[in-house]
Amino acid sequence: MGMSVALDGDARQAAAVKLGEEQALVRKAQAGDRLAFEDLVRRYDRDVLRLALNLVHRPEDARDVYQEGFLRAYRNLHRFRFECSFYTWLYRIVTNVALDHLRRRTSHREEQAPAPKETEGVAQDFFDRQPELRASANPEKSLLGHEVGQQIERAMKRLSPRERVVFEMKHYQGLRLRAIGDLLGTSEETVKNSLFRATRKLRESLDGIR
Amino acid sequence: MPNSSCTEWQPLLMLSAAGEELETAEHDRLSAHLAECPSCSESLEREKELLALLAENHAEPDAALLASCRAGLTDALDREEEGGWLRRAFGSLLPANWLSPRPAWSAAVLLLIGFSVGVLAPRLLRHPENLKAPGNPNAQVAAVNDSDSAQNNPADSSDPNPLANLARSPIDLRTADVAGISVLPSDGEDDSPRVELQLRSQQPVTLSGTVNNDDVKDVLLGVLRNGERFCPDVRLDAVDLLRARNNDPDVRAALCHTVRSDRNAAVRLKALEALDGTEPEDIVQQTLLSALVDDDNPGVRVEAINELRELAANGRVSSDDGHMLSVLRDRMQKDPNTYIRLQSAQVIRELGPREKF
Numbered sequence: 001m002g003m004s005v006a007l008d009g010d011a012r013q014a015a016a017v018k019l020g021e022e023q024a025l026v027r028k029a030q031a032g033d034r035l036a037f038e039d040l041v042r043r044y045d046r047d048v049l050r051l052a053l054n055l056v057h058r059p060e061d062a063r064d065v066y067q068e069g070f071l072r073a074y075r076n077l078h079r080f081r082f083e084c085s086f087y088t089w090l091y092r093i094v095t096n097v098a099l100d101h102l103r104r105r106t107s108h109r110e111e112q113a114p115a116p117k118e119t120e121g122v123a124q125d126f127f128d129r130q131p132e133l134r135a136s137a138n139p140e141k142s143l144l145g146h147e148v149g150q151q152i153e154r155a156m157k158r159l160s161p162r163e164r165v166v167f168e169m170k171h172y173q174g175l176r177l178r179a180i181g182d183l184l185g186t187s188e189e190t191v192k193n194s195l196f197r198a199t200r201k202l203r204e205s206l207d208g209i210r
Numbered sequence: 211m212p213n214s215s216c217t218e219w220q221p222l223l224m225l226s227a228a229g230e231e232l233e234t235a236e237h238d239r240l241s242a243h244l245a246e247c248p249s250c251s252e253s254l255e256r257e258k259e260l261l262a263l264l265a266e267n268h269a270e271p272d273a274a275l276l277a278s279c280r281a282g283l284t285d286a287l288d289r290e291e292e293g294g295w296l297r298r299a300f301g302s303l304l305p306a307n308w309l310s311p312r313p314a315w316s317a318a319v320l321l322l323i324g325f326s327v328g329v330l331a332p333r334l335l336r337h338p339e340n341l342k343a344p345g346n347p348n349a350q351v352a353a354v355n356d357s358d359s360a361q362n363n364p365a366d367s368s369d370p371n372p373l374a375n376l377a378r379s380p381i382d383l384r385t386a387d388v389a390g391i392s393v394l395p396s397d398g399e400d401d402s403p404r405v406e407l408q409l410r411s412q413q414p415v416t417l418s419g420t421v422n423n424d425d426v427k428d429v430l431l432g433v434l435r436n437g438e439r440f441c442p443d444v445r446l447d448a449v450d451l452l453r454a455r456n457n458d459p460d461v462r463a464a465l466c467h468t469v470r471s472d473r474n475a476a477v478r479l480k481a482l483e484a485l486d487g488t489e490p491e492d493i494v495q496q497t498l499l500s501a502l503v504d505d506d507n508p509g510v511r512v513e514a515i516n517e518l519r520e521l522a523a524n525g526r527v528s529s530d531d532g533h534m535l536s537v538l539r540d541r542m543q544k545d546p547n548t549y550i551r552l553q554s555a556q557v558i559r560e561l562g563p564r565e566k567f
Contacts, residue, residue, distance in 0.1 A: 034287065041283065049271040049279055059275055066279045067286055074287060152267045170228055171261060172268055177231055192221070199224050203260055 069094035155205035
């Protein structure tokens, strides 16, 4: 018990130090220190890219969301007033960029165009040509995994942009419903409803897989 | 699948599978239900399996994609910095950039700006001549040396032109203020009374001389032209003193301006009286007619009709002036003051034969 309290205290202390360092970096970046901003980028860009990739799915779109998100943060850094963590502020920006992207894509009906298959090959994106490490050991498993992946992708496309964001934030970014509500500028109850709808749609689409 | 009676448990099952979102009471309630309901237990397991399946297939960015994104962002930031210094320099001047982070200071600054605009704008709008260059002779009304009080008082000087030796630096009536006007007895050489003007500038200045002196005249004209800046007593004194020069075109114009625009009825009345005996120029006649029609104060209108009657009696008004006749007929019928209605009729009679109207 005593050990647990001590560990909790150490963890809090470490978190406080980390927060202080982050705030110092943000202040430097606000003063025009480009290296400080790049340091902040390095801290969070993997999470940002994962979020973007799972929201928009296409690597090239994820790259656009990543870049636009960080550029917006850079341009608006002087407006950040430390009322929330930099991480929350950055996520809010990236989420909004991704939502804009998804809505634009939905309105342009880009998703109706068939995505080029890997076997068609000629016009593949650079990132599509990168080796898939996870499935390389077993070709049969690889094929099965590929089919499951496609089904999941189709199921995800049935979700609205907001449902997709809520599902991603909850299950893959590990955020609480209240935090998601803060990020999206809505209530916890609305987020809960979106999550419920998203889960139901996915269950309906993927019920026969296992 | 859960029973239809278990539908109400679905949101709690979903939250339970999501983890860490159930309150203790909800968790206990759900646990109790799951212990009795195999259908919901199975449903919870399927929910967890679904999430596990999705987690297995959750895309993780590979190193190449991340490296590419970082390189692209570095290039974009370089471009942003190249083209951005100008935007940042001017962007910092944009109100949104300095107002939003400091709401209290922003409110104070906005209040100050609003107050300044509220005070200055009506003044500038009412008197567009104030916008003219400082060299504008209408605004540069006096020239005095204000460095030494002995020099400032030309009465103590042996110079025959008491103001000439004071003409060192101009005083602008937009910044100087006339604190008071004192009328002194004539010194015998000139019938005109001597005037002493106390000017409030950066340093107090006293200016004295007769009204025939152009510097004194200019200060007094400045008082009338910028009437809203001076108290009624000062304006009354200025009108009274300028009456001695009412045939001067500048003085006449200033008196007419005062009749039309001064807020104080006594000053307007005094200015009308000061116009009495001037050359019957069109501007004077139009000012009298304007006062007769527009002035709210019956005393001012009475003075206006009296002077018009005097002009008509002396044959100094043309009987062919259609505008004047229409104004007089209007006043004869509509003016609420009986004396003015009667006098208007009298002026009409004096202007010509009855049948003409």
